[in-house]
Amino acid sequence: MFRRPRDPMADHLEALDLDPTAADELARRGTPVRVPAGRVLCAEGERGRQAFLLVDGEAHVLLPDAVVTIGAGDVVGELATLDHRRTRNATVVAHTDLEALVFDVRTFNDLAGDPALRPRLVPERPAA
Numbered sequence: 001m002f003r004r005p006r007d008p009m010a011d012h013l014e015a016l017d018l019d020p021t022a023a024d025e026l027a028r029r030g031t032p033v034r035v036p037a038g039r040v041l042c043a044e045g046e047r048g049r050q051a052f053l054l055v056d057g058e059a060h061v062l063l064p065d066a067v068v069t070i071g072a073g074d075v076v077g078e079l080a081t082l083d084h085r086r087t088r089n090a091t092v093v094a095h096t097d098l099e100a101l102v103f104d105v106r107t108f109n110d111l112a113g114d115p116a117l118r119p120r121l122v123p124e125r126p127a128a
Contacts, residue, residue, distance in 0.1 A: 010026075012056070032055070032101055032102075033100055034097065035098050037094050042077045042091065046088050047080065051102075054073065055100055056098060060092070082109060
């Protein structure tokens with residue numbers, strides 16, 4: 001019997017506690033990118049044209065009163081990507097070399113509309 005080879009990105013996402021169906025969907029629809037340490041993923045004030053799911057490495061979210069470290073499994077840029085009227089509310093910089101899946105506006109909105117994926121892609125955050 002012929003079996004299709006497993007996508008290594010989907011395997012990596014499963015290791016981040018995503019179920020196999022969600023991991024396959026995200027791996028298939030995202031664009032993998034490698035980002036060197038020091039590179040800005042998104043800048044405060046710009047329009048949201050992409051959302052990023054970190055797969056490996058760490059980034060710093062630069063807030064007015066704090067720096068928050070995020071890593072594999074975290075999503076950034078989702079709020080401005082979901083709402084075209086919003087701009088980015090923070091700058092995100094790769095702290096280490098990192099790997100991420102990038103989703104354009106249309107794809108991210110489609111994925112975030114799936115009740116099974118939404119909690120992972122649009123996590124609830126405390127009110128600012």
